[in-house]
Amino acid sequence: xxxxxxxPSTVEKAEKSExxxxxxxxxYANIFYxxxxxxxxxxxxxxxxxxxxxxxxxxxxxxxxxAVLLSELIYVFLAIxxxxxxxxxxxxxxxxxxxxxxxxxVWHIWRKRDQLTNVVREMEKLHPKEEHHQKAYDVxxxxxxxxxxxxxxxxxxxxxxxxxxxxxxxxxLVCDFWLGIRHFVRMLPxxxxxxxxxxxxxxxxxxxxSQNMAGQTCLSGQLAADLxxxxxxxxxVMHFIRLGRGIEEHVAGLLTPQQDLEFLQAAxxxxxxxxxxxxxxxxxxxxxxxxxxxxxxxIICFVxxxxxxxxxxxxxxxxxxxxxxxxxxxxxxxxxxxxxxxASEHIGEAVYNHDWFQADLHYRKMLIFMVRRSQQASRLKxxxxxxxxxxxxxxxLQLSYKFFALLRTMYVK
Numbered sequence: 244x245x246x247x248x249x250x251p252s253t254v255e256k257a258e259k260s261e262x263x264x265x266x267x268x269x270x271y272a273n274i275f276y277x278x279x280x281x282x283x284x285x286x287x288x289x290x291x292x293x294x295x296x297x298x299x300x301x302x303x304x305x306x307x308x309x310a311v312l313l314s315e316l317i318y319v320f321l322a323i324x325x326x327x328x329x330x331x332x333x334x335x336x337x338x339x340x341x342x343x344x345x346x347x348x349v350w351h352i353w354r355k356r357d358q359l360t361n362v363v364r365e366m367e368k369l370h371p372k373e374e375h376h377q378k379a380y381d382v383x384x385x386x387x388x389x390x391x392x393x394x395x396x397x398x399x400x401x402x403x404x405x406x407x408x409x410x411x412x413x414x415x416l417v418c419d420f421w422l423g424i425r426h427f428v429r430m431l432p433x434x435x436x437x438x439x440x441x442x443x444x445x446x447x448x449x450x451x452x453s454q455n456m457a458g459q460t461c462l463s464g465q466l467a468a469d470l471x472x473x474x475x476x477x478x479x480v481m482h483f484i485r486l487g488r489g490i491e492e493h494v495a496g497l498l499t500p501q502q503d504l505e506f507l508q509a510a511x512x513x514x515x516x517x518x519x520x521x522x523x524x525x526x527x528x529x530x531x532x533x534x535x536x537x538x539x540x541x542i543i544c545f546v547x548x549x550x551x552x553x554x555x556x557x558x559x560x561x562x563x564x565x566x567x568x569x570x571x572x573x574x575x576x577x578x579x580x581x582x583x584x585x586a587s588e589h590i591g592e593a594v595y596n597h598d599w600f601q602a603d604l605h606y607r608k609m610l611i612f613m614v615r616r617s618q619q620a621s622r623l624k625x626x627x628x629x630x631x632x633x634x635x636x637x638x639x640l641q642l643s644y645k646f647f648a649l650l651r652t653m654y655v656k
Contacts, residue, residue, distance in 0.1 A: 275467035314435035345461035483586035487593035496601025544646035591617035
């Protein structure tokens, strides 16, 4: 005999009660990577045919991206060499920096694919599987917070890129089909140079589509790397918080000295695994982080320069949006870096705050080593050049202003 049919509400409750997997944290990053035909780490059970199709898509999109990048670079070199179109060249430099960073991020993550796979597998081993264990880790709250930040982050960037990409197409439709103005001058989203006149034949449409695809490919590569790193940092912070809470709740001396030592040894092993994971994450994303901050400094500089010299209102609106997205990227990364720093430093405070007064002498001596190790806090590092935290924002803005002042001086002269 069949049971009663499940109503939509019971189905939703059943879905909500299912344990949250690590893939839920990595979902947005995987979507953007798949949109360019790339898999950042090994997915178990993926068919060979699907992998081949993705590989072909990836190669085609990367070739198109670099072809567009080359045409933009030639345009800038010619403009600077001839001393003409200086404003367009500086605007193009912002786009070129964005594309180069996207290229480097995709290439570097591809090189670190095996390491990233190992990190994801290790995260899956540490991840609590049962629902009652996940409540102790507060998994749902961490996932909810990460999802809100991520949606705002990639939503803003998608609005930015497609505002640029579709501006001239919409302008053409409004002027030609709605207002009946037939003197529309064909324009591409980004200034480029090619050895033919694209404005008078059908190659204009191909170049327009090519630039749109290149812009989205670059954006997807950038977003995916940032979202992947922030997701892994969120999981790492979750484990640091759980470890600190577990230490604070332990009352030493109630159990036998051997049981207390076993608890502390398990905590030390757990702590060491988290420290190693943080080290591995820095090895994978260190170059990506450095590219982020260097490019953001130049983007803020060049966009600020464009805004101060004036221009059309539509260009200014897009430049403001571009500047806002660069700042959002910096603040998002530094916020997660600061959370990791705070969570790792809290381990030492948790060791000191927990009830250790009645513990065995050997237990109390071992606590000293754990406190000392936690004082060297885990943090995100942009290779060896920069430790990332909220303080990094002020350093970045100072560097951007110096470049901006130099550019203004060159322009006045």
